[in-house]
Amino acid sequence: MFVKLAWRNLWRNKRRTIISISSVAFAVLFSAVISSFQKGTWDHMIDNVVRYYLGFIQVHHKGFWDDKTLENTMALEDIPAAAMNDPEIVPRIESFALASAGDITKGVLVIGVDPGKERTISSLHERVVEGVYLKADDQGVMVAEGLAGHLKLKLGDTLVMISQGYQGQNAAGAYPIQAIVRFGAPDLNKQLVVMPLSLAQYFYGTGERYTSLVVNLPNGRDDLDDALERMHRIFPPDRFEVMDYRELMPELIEAQKLDTAGAKLILWVLYALIGAGLFGTILMMTRERTYEFGVMLAIGTHRSTMGAMLWFESVLIGLVGAGIGILLSWPIVWKLYSSPIQLSGKLAEAYEQYGIEPVMKAAYEFGIFLAQAEVIFIISSILSFYSVWYVMKLVPVKAMRE
Amino acid sequence: MPIIEAHGLTKTYNPDKVPVHALRGVDLTVEKGEFTAIIGPSGSGKTTLLNIIGGLDRPTEGKIRVDGIDLSTLTDNQLIDFRQKNIGFVFQSYNLIPVLNVAENTEFVMLLQKRPKPERERRVEELLKAVGLEDKMDKRPSELSGGQQQRVAVARALAPKPSFILADEPTANLDSKSAFNLLDIMEQLNREEGITFIFSTHDSRVIERARRVLSLVDGEIAKDERR
Ligand SMILES: Nc1ncnc2c1ncn2[C@@H]1O[C@H](COP(=O)(O)OP(=O)(O)OP(=O)(O)O)[C@@H](O)[C@H]1O
Numbered sequence A: 001m002f003v004k005l006a007w008r009n010l011w012r013n014k015r016r017t018i019i020s021i022s023s024v025a026f027a028v029l030f031s032a033v034i035s036s037f038q039k040g041t042w043d044h045m046i047d048n049v050v051r052y053y054l055g056f057i058q059v060h061h062k063g064f065w066d067d068k069t070l071e072n073t074m075a076l077e078d079i080p081a082a083a084m085n086d087p088e089i090v091p092r093i094e095s096f097a098l099a100s101a102g103d104i105t106k107g108v109l110v111i112g113v114d115p116g117k118e119r120t121i122s123s124l125h126e127r128v129v130e131g132v133y134l135k136a137d138d139q140g141v142m143v144a145e146g147l148a149g150h151l152k153l154k155l156g157d158t159l160v161m162i163s164q165g166y167q168g169q170n171a172a173g174a175y176p177i178q179a180i181v182r183f184g185a186p187d188l189n190k191q192l193v194v195m196p197l198s199l200a201q202y203f204y205g206t207g208e209r210y211t212s213l214v215v216n217l218p219n220g221r222d223d224l225d226d227a228l229e230r231m232h233r234i235f236p237p238d239r240f241e242v243m244d245y246r247e248l249m250p251e252l253i254e255a256q257k258l259d260t261a262g263a264k265l266i267l268w269v270l271y272a273l274i275g276a277g278l279f280g281t282i283l284m285m286t287r288e289r290t291y292e293f294g295v296m297l298a299i300g301t302h303r304s305t306m307g308a309m310l311w312f313e314s315v316l317i318g319l320v321g322a323g324i325g326i327l328l329s330w331p332i333v334w335k336l337y338s339s340p341i342q343l344s345g346k347l348a349e350a351y352e353q354y355g356i357e358p359v360m361k362a363a364y365e366f367g368i369f370l371a372q373a374e375v376i377f378i379i380s381s382i383l384s385f386y387s388v389w390y391v392m393k394l395v396p397v398k399a400m401r402e
Numbered sequence B: 001m002p003i004i005e006a007h008g009l010t011k012t013y014n015p016d017k018v019p020v021h022a023l024r025g026v027d028l029t030v031e032k033g034e035f036t037a038i039i040g041p042s043g044s045g046k047t048t049l050l051n052i053i054g055g056l057d058r059p060t061e062g063k064i065r066v067d068g069i070d071l072s073t074l075t076d077n078q079l080i081d082f083r084q085k086n087i088g089f090v091f092q093s094y095n096l097i098p099v100l101n102v103a104e105n106t107e108f109v110m111l112l113q114k115r116p117k118p119e120r121e122r123r124v125e126e127l128l129k130a131v132g133l134e135d136k137m138d139k140r141p142s143e144l145s146g147g148q149q150q151r152v153a154v155a156r157a158l159a160p161k162p163s164f165i166l167a168d169e170p171t172a173n174l175d176s177k178s179a180f181n182l183l184d185i186m187e188q189l190n191r192e193e194g195i196t197f198i199f200s201t202h203d204s205r206v207i208e209r210a211r212r213v214l215s216l217v218d219g220e221i222a223k224d225e226r227r
């Protein structure tokens, strides 16, 4: 009954209600699209780095992350046996080298991987655009597309690298390029060389040592906390450091936080404006019915009943608006999710300069839509306090003298 | 037992600033089945008296008992329930909830009382027949004439079977034909079903129909005639 009453009351002034609902719908539409976009672009960017390179969790010899020298590596015999047998724990050796081809020289990032295990973790094999993916005993390397371009190298050419090896040895080698791989993250694409683990160990003269163990999460981010706990249990903290991706790339995570906070601020301003408009409607909807409330009170309607009705009226405007906004934003978000926008030209360059893949992609998450509805629900509930307060203090005799 | 007993009712508005003495000591007893008019010039306190009898307002001094209950003992919330159960109200105009149709307006108080649906439907039909609006059930108040709206208000007031109906100038905004028609219905309900009506009015043609006439002058009962 009071639901029906509230619903009909909304339509007493159709124009006003439609304007209010539209403004809420617009805010929700805007906010859902912006939030999805913002989250999607960042997730995509972070995923690019995490999935194809960094991994969600890494374990190192204590101190390696701050001082990435080969002296800070883990010897096979020091690593708990449980870890080496765990199929989700993938060993790597990572260091730097100077690569040259012809008269071009460039600093590169070398990673030695276990090609089989690496498949599960970084989907490196999916990144191969030319040639064949590594096998454990191959003597060739895979070079990132950008780097190959820079060095003017093609499949089958030889890459020459020199570096400082373990305990100050000289490291030098020449390797045929057996595959070209493409990375989304521009930083990686410009400097990565991938070698079979044993070849890299030989190159750096480390023997059976590793710089890092990357922990695979079959279900992605959802498993992070459990896996972290497990790693902390396996690796004694006096000799190892266990780091998650947020610690591994703090700048990126900071940038994401800042950007998200900025976007949130804009959305809050938008919601505040919409809220002010909604409040005007609620104010009018309440005051113009003073006499009617007086009659209702006189014939025995409790203030709480009327308050509930008025609350429901506000919330209805809010939720109908939010519903429409969500319905409108849904296809847009879906579109931007299923076919991300590839940026080009100046904008793309700007992105790349910051090491960001020039792709804008929306996240397609129910939670983002739900969050808009929740915000609107809360705003309209808070605004309805005015009408509730108004009927709570209403005196029928006074109301009916107006 | 009388349904209304008032002793020494006074009502002073704005006691601190410029006091308005709307009632200055009213004694009144109303028995079941009365058809009583309260008359008096504008500002004589008719509305104030009806509001106090109806538990919409509290007297400054004096005692008021309705159905044997001393209204000063009830809290505001208890008064709301009391009004809902014991008293039917008809105001001068805009009695009805505009977004509800005639039938819904009529059943409104019964809904507040959570009466079962079949009972509500039966009662609505019976009452709308009694006020001659059985064919207007689905109409909104704005689609009715002023007289028809007042008849719906009477039907709504009667719906929960209150002890009496208070009507403050129910015919003030009606043309004479509608006014007579409303009076006819009220009289008939009074005669045939023994429903007690207390109404205020300025209208001499309405006054003629009352069986008891209380004249208020300056907040006091100047005359109390029975016919
Ligand atoms: N809430 C109020 N505040 C201040 N004064 C009031 C209030 N209600 C009524 N009065 C005053 O009390 C006096 C009696 O008013 P009341 O409305 O009872 O008269 P009435 O007989 O119903 O008049 P009318 O025929 O014009 O309806 C008037 O002088 C009125 O101005």
Ligand SMILES: [Mg+2]
Binding pocket: B046, B047, B048, B168
């Ligand atoms: Mg009056």
